[in-house]
Amino acid sequence: MNILADERSKQNLGRITKVTLQNGRLAGVVTDSILFAWEALTPGTQFEGCEIEVRETPLVLRCFSCKHEFEADSAMLAECPECGQEIGHAVVSGREFLIENVEVEDESPDSDGGS
Numbered sequence: 001m002n003i004l005a006d007e008r009s010k011q012n013l014g015r016i017t018k019v020t021l022q023n024g025r026l027a028g029v030v031t032d033s034i035l036f037a038w039e040a041l042t043p044g045t046q047f048e049g050c051e052i053e054v055r056e057t058p059l060v061l062r063c064f065s066c067k068h069e070f071e072a073d074s075a076m077l078a079e080c081p082e083c084g085q086e087i088g089h090a091v092v093s094g095r096e097f098l099i100e101n102v103e104v105e106d107e108s109p110d111s112d113g114g115s
């Protein structure tokens with residue numbers, strides 16, 4: 001029963017051809033280990049053979065003093081390029097670890113081969 005349901009859901013979805021992930025600098029996940037896990041875990045699933053792209057998103061902070069947004073290596077101590085403030089900044093992005101996009105193959109043949 002479960003296998004049949006799985007087959008049906010695969011057909012409804014079409015074949016997944018590409019998954020794009022966002023991996024923020026602060027997410028604490030190493031991109032290489034995602035790729036390694038992907039290769040190890042996907043055979044036999046509906047993700048088998050599909051492409052994976054991991055986009056590493058930079059850490060962006062908003063200055064505590066002047067509200068300027070800038071990229072930094074650390075959320076703990078980073079000097080604002082505008083005013084020199086080093087602490088208390090807010091994290092704008094860089095913590096996220098999420099699926100950005102999933103591409104599914106249509107039933108019609110793909111004639112546009114651009115990439």
Ligand SMILES: [Zn+2]
Pocket residue numbers: 063064065066067068080081082083084085
């Ligand atoms: Zn500042």
